[in-house]
Amino acid sequence: MISCRDLSCRFGDFVAVERLTLDVAPGSICAFLGPNGAGKSTTVKMLTGLITPSSGSATVAGLDVVRDALKLKRHIGVLPENLGLFDDLTVEEHLDLTGAVYKLSRADTRDRSNQLLRALHLEHGRHTFASRCSHGMRKKTSLAMALLANPRVLFLDEPLEAIDPVTAKTITDLLVTISRRGTTVFLTSHILAAVEQFATRVVLIRKGVVAWNSTIEEVPGSLEKLYFELVEAPAAEDLAWLGSSQS
């Protein structure tokens, strides 16, 4: 469903992603993990047509991400890094916009919106302008937009961060359910313990280069241990001034 061959992205001299080769099967949940600045969001942007790769090729749902960008957008749902919301629309109006643009009937849009708002605990804030929403509410709105048109492939950039535990559980259950029905999920996250529970494939990326790519069953020991070994170990900096005396 997702296939990359030597996909690279450079910004001047800086190499954000280096020769990424990857295959994600239909119906799988691929967790794309790495530290801040490793190239996760850049990869999501390339795969969703937000930026053009510097070299290499990629197809999503059988469509080339550069040549068939417009067609591709009709088949994918995206939770982008910056959430992609308009300050001047309310939560509900964002969903109405999505329904109209993806050519859903008004009745379908309304039904699906109501269900998504209930599932994501957003009902109370449906008439709130995005500019006045909390970060969590904004993220849930963007996620609801990604899900509303029932996409074949879902790209979620850090879907669980800044989300309350109950909604996070709802989201992970939802992702597992839709992946069993054939939707492919490609997500980035920093919450390794949560990802380990529901991802079917794990890709670790470090400084733009893939450090690990396997199914979750093939991960030796815990995901956190593997991450610390291959990607980045916690720094042991001693901030001696912290807690020593009040100042």
Added chain:
Amino acid sequence: MVRVLAVLNAVWRAVRRGQGSFASIGTNNFLIFPAYFLRQTGTFLYLIIALLIFFPLSADPLRKIPRERLASWPLDRRELWILRILSPWLNPIMWLLAAATVWAVRRSVTWQLLGIVAGLFALCFVLSDIGGGAWDALARWVPGFGGVLGELIRKNLRQMLSTLDFWCALVLSLGTTIYRVADRTAPPEAFLMMSLLIVLALSSYAQCLFGLDSAGGITRYRLLPLRGWQILLAKDAAFLLVSVTLTLALNPLVGLAAALTVLAVGHEQSVKHLRAQVRWRFSTSSSLGNGVVQVVGMFIVGNGVARTSVLLMIPCAAIYGISVWWFGRIVDRSGK
């Protein structure tokens, strides 16, 4: 007192930056062209501009610090009171009022005028604390439109309403409409010119149509399965709706022709030079050359439609259509 000074210093920096955004008026078509063509006869236009700027300029400086942040700092009651008393003096209008009070004592300014200005300032000062709710209520009044682009048009209308360009055009429109109703002998040429002035007040906005879409909004545009021309059309629909509505009682056909012209010319700047705009300020024109072409074009087309033939609307609409198609392609390319 050290803590109070530190907070005041931060507020002062934020206020100074905020006031820098008022410089946008310097590159706004509405200031530049009347200043050049009308000079002293354009005084009423400058008064309108000054009045409109007065409102956001009168905002409470202490609001530059989020309430939660201020509450989380270890400031005692006495320090908060000192802040409350000193912070208004970071607003230049306070100093102007103080100077005006001295002039009033010396009888250079009447106490009535001082009272009106001070009252307005106090009102704006207090409203800046509770203004968010009022704006939300007004924004909710903007109706939804059906179709694929309906919600985008609604959003674009709300964005236009949060610029001083719109309020300037509204003041001109209301003033002229009242004049037309009150004096039925007024010459129609006056309404032609006022229709053009109303569109002129909006014209800089046509050069920065995406200026109020934050980074998130721009991302969303790139993710939506829409063609570039559709995105531009949704922007333009809001602009045309406002232009025609504000010139409805004057000369809507001229308003429409002038609006189509400024949009056709402004697309180039809007699409190629994304320039962030600040709400409750005048829009910044990013190119004087583009502004000149906009203004000359709209005056020629507007006068042509009013004095020669309505059929001039046909080439005008055709050129606008070509502009939407051409720059829509550029929007498509920029999204990849």
